[in-house]
Amino acid sequence: MEKVVIIGTGCAGLTAAVYTARANLEPLVLSGTMPGGLLTTTSIVENFPGFPEGIDGYELMTRMQQQAEKFGAKVRFATVDSVDLSARPIKLVIDGEPVETESLIVATGAGHRHLGVPGEEILEKKGVTYCATCDGALPMFRNQPLVVVGGGDSACEEAMYLTRFASTVYLIHRRDSLRASRIMAERTLANPKIKPVWNTVVTEVLDPALGKVTGVRLKNLQTSTEELLPCAGVFVAVGHLPNTQLFKDVLPLDENGYFLTTQGSATKIPGVFVAGDCADHVYRQAITAAGMGCMAAIDAERYLAGLNQ
Numbered sequence: 007m008e009k010v011v012i013i014g015t016g017c018a019g020l021t022a023a024v025y026t027a028r029a030n031l032e033p034l035v036l037s038g039t040m041p042g043g044l045l046t047t048t049s050i051v052e053n054f055p056g057f058p059e060g061i062d063g064y065e066l067m068t069r070m071q072q073q074a075e076k077f078g079a080k081v082r083f084a085t086v087d088s089v090d091l092s093a094r095p096i097k098l099v100i101d102g103e104p105v106e107t108e109s110l111i112v113a114t115g116a117g118h119r120h121l122g123v124p125g126e127e128i129l130e131k132k133g134v135t136y137c138a139t140c141d142g143a144l145p146m147f148r149n150q151p152l153v154v155v156g157g158g159d160s161a162c163e164e165a166m167y168l169t170r171f172a173s174t175v176y177l178i179h180r181r182d183s184l185r186a187s188r189i190m191a192e193r194t195l196a197n198p199k200i201k202p203v204w205n206t207v208v209t210e211v212l213d214p215a216l217g218k219v220t221g222v223r224l225k226n227l228q229t230s231t232e233e234l235l236p237c238a239g240v241f242v243a244v245g246h247l248p249n250t251q252l253f254k255d256v257l258p259l260d261e262n263g264y265f266l267t268t269q270g271s272a273t274k275i276p277g278v279f280v281a282g283d284c285a286d287h288v289y290r291q292a293i294t295a296a297g298m299g300c301m302a303a304i305d306a307e308r309y310l311a312g313l314n315q
């Protein structure tokens with residue numbers, strides 16, 4: 007019987023592992039198919055406190071894992087297949103093997119929705135990105151025309167943020183008005199650096215042969231006309247998909263599939279806590295995920311202490 011199982015080895019899961027390991031709970035930490043989580047897919051992280059010259063995403067996550075293991079965390083390359091939260095102890099099936107635990111921290115993260123057009127995947131990290139806050143300040147985007155795809159609050163926020171660096175930000179949206187909240191839409195459209203392109207979709211990102219983004223092919227959905235728009239970066243903001251499918255009938259989720267918490271990191275099921283991007287559709291940063299991992303660890307520790315009183 008485990009005292010605590012942590013699902014996920016992103017910033018949230020590994021921070022929870024550091025805290026619960028230091029509390030002598032010997033957490034079992036499961037990496038899933040992406041050890042180190044989403045941050046391992048980026049080269050330089052410039053906004054994680056403590057690294058004034060920036061740090062490689064993979065190295066940061068390796069260090070977090072080492073820190074957790076130093077205090078006794080058991081990190082396993084394994085995936086949770088199913089969960090049963092209907093009775094005590096909590097039961098999990100991990101790569102086909104049953105495991106029981108007194109408490110559970112879910113830190114399964116969220117993936118980005120992709121456009122699914124030619125050139126997108128191959129040019130990821132070479133000009134195609136899913137996070138303006140993370141990548142917008144990179145030298146390759148400075149004083150260049152940039153494209154943001156989407157029409158919701160996130161797309162508007164990304165576009166506004168990018169006006170600090172870009173020469174022009176083209177906001178490509180499939181409809182003829184923004185889905186974003188009114189105040190956000192008004193602010194975005196009032197910004198002289200942002201040029202909306204309505205009723206239009208991106209059908210291709212160019213140029214894989216050059217190994218960098220040089221432009222996008224656009225199609226107007228009303229007229230079916232196509233055009234090439236030169237740009238140095240494509241910021242895709244068409245939504246996220248939280249990795250919460252395992253829990254869809256057992257824990258409360260919001261309309262977009264994110265975990266809903268009751269107090270702190272707690273869920274409606276005693277002993278089950280959530281942390282990081284799977285429970286956060288607003289901030290989605292390494293440091294906020296780490297902070298939520300810390301909260302979940304402290305909440306789990308207190309829950310276990312209460313059981314043993």
Ligand SMILES: Cc1cc2nc3c(=O)[nH]c(=O)nc-3n(C[C@H](O)[C@H](O)[C@H](O)COP(=O)(O)OP(=O)(O)OC[C@H]3O[C@@H](n4cnc5c(N)ncnc54)[C@H](O)[C@@H]3O)c2cc1C
Nearest residue numbers: 014015016017018038040043044086115140282283290292
């Ligand atoms: C390209 C890119 C660049 C970024 N750059 C920055 C940046 O510069 N600064 C910044 O602050 N943020 C950045 N971010 C955002 C940051 O990566 C995320 O906010 C952070 O990784 C969220 O951490 P998390 O622990 O919540 O989830 P994740 O990092 O997504 O980790 C989720 C973990 O859960 C595991 N998992 C999922 N399902 C299962 C399962 N069934 N069983 C076992 N394990 C499972 C996964 O394998 C993974 O280990 C960037 C994101 C991307 C995509």
